Amino acid sequence: MTPAQKTQTARLFAALEYGERLAHDCARRQASLLDDRRAQRFLQTQARQESAHALLFRGAADWLAPKQWFTTPPALRDFGNSLQRALSRNDLTESLVASQIVLEGLGEQILTRLNHGMDNHGIGFSRQRKLLLRQEQGHYAFGLRTLEQRLQTEYTRIEHVHELADGYIRLIQRISAEMADVFAALDENAADYTDGLIAGLPAWLDPSRRTALSANSDSV
Numbered sequence: 037m038t039p040a041q042k043t044q045t046a047r048l049f050a051a052l053e054y055g056e057r058l059a060h061d062c063a064r065r066q067a068s069l070l071d072d073r074r075a076q077r078f079l080q081t082q083a084r085q086e087s088a089h090a091l092l093f094r095g096a097a098d099w100l101a102p103k104q105w106f107t108t109p110p111a112l113r114d115f116g117n118s119l120q121r122a123l124s125r126n127d128l129t130e131s132l133v134a135s136q137i138v139l140e141g142l143g144e145q146i147l148t149r150l151n152h153g154m155d156n157h158g159i160g161f162s163r164q165r166k167l168l169l170r171q172e173q174g175h176y177a178f179g180l181r182t183l184e185q186r187l188q189t190e191y192t193r194i195e196h197v198h199e200l201a202d203g204y205i206r207l208i209q210r211i212s213a214e215m216a217d218v219f220a221a222l223d224e225n226a227a228d229y230t231d232g233l234i235a236g237l238p239a240w241l242d243p244s245r246r247t248a249l250s251a252n253s254d255s256v
């Protein structure tokens with residue numbers, strides 16, 4: 037790895053650490069908003085895992101770029117503020133869309149795509165990265181299941197969930213643009229990550245496929 041690649045990767049890890057702390061705060065708060073005991077236990081476990089992920093990324097950033105401080109990209113901060121506002125309103129639906137679906141969906145893309153490149157560059161933490169990816173996939177699946185249940189049983193409109201997803205995906209596109217240097221230094225295309233995040237969404241949530249399904253009331 038060149039020194040520039042090390043610095044840019046450390047910058048990416050610092051941003052991931054911010055995202056993990058956000059996911060931790062969110063899961064803890066969500067556990068207090070749900071009255072289902074199993075869901076509460078899952079979210080408490082998720083919160084513990086997100087804390088461990090944050091420490092792992094902090095350690096990896098320090099290892100690659102000791103004593104360097106990276107400012108959080110403004111769009112990522114906006115994402116965090118928006119999610120925190122939703123949590124302070126006890127808006128479980130918005131918090132699931134923002135954290136478990138969009139943020140975790142992007143995290144999964146980054147980890148999956150970078151795992152290969154990082155192995156090639158001889159960056160360590162391989163075992164931890166794979167464990168982390170499995171845990172994030174579990175959080176995403178939980179979020180999607182809970183959201184789908186809410187659409188069936190609560191007063192949550194699908195159009196509202198679409199609007200929320202669109203808003204948070206736009207923020208992710210801004211985050212990718214602000215971190216373009218990071219992806220360029222690693223020979224990666226930032227747009228691929230957002231495209232991958234969208235392609236991984238279920239059809240009823242994917243902006244390009246949902247219109248065709250909206251006429252079908254069985255689509256949820």
Ligand SMILES: [Fe+2]
Pocket residue numbers: 056059085086089172
């Ligand atoms: Fe995480």
Ligand SMILES: [Fe+2]
Pocket residue numbers: 059086140171172175
């Ligand atoms: Fe997660």
